Amino acid sequence: MKVKQTAKIFKALSNENRLELFLQIAQAEQASFEEPTCDGCFVQHIAAKLNLGAPTISHHLKELVNAELIHTEKAGKNVVARVNRETLQLVIALLKL
Numbered sequence: 001m002k003v004k005q006t007a008k009i010f011k012a013l014s015n016e017n018r019l020e021l022f023l024q025i026a027q028a029e030q031a032s033f034e035e036p037t038c039d040g041c042f043v044q045h046i047a048a049k050l051n052l053g054a055p056t057i058s059h060h061l062k063e064l065v066n067a068e069l070i071h072t073e074k075a076g077k078n079v080v081a082r083v084n085r086e087t088l089q090l091v092i093a094l095l096k097l
Helices: 003-013 016-034 043-050 054-066 085-095
Strands: 070-075 078-083
Touching: 003 016, 003 054, 003 085, 016 043, 016 054, 016 078, 043 054, 043 078, 054 070, 054 078
Parallel strands: none
Antiparallel strands: 070 078
């Protein structure tokens, strides 16, 4: 993993709200695997839990996407967020050093 990419990842996760958003996305994604009818990866449901405004959520999502920590896609009027497993595995390997 490149140093510049690693710094971008840790910078993205150093913000308290962004870290909480990332963790909520990861937990919702896990729940959707366990219960296929779960709509937990919809950003609007996660945002409601965090009590943050739409512009703030949008900004934090952009930062997480730029750091390659998540992928987002449109599902009708909703935005679905998923953890980028490749980046997550690289970060885990780095932390094990």
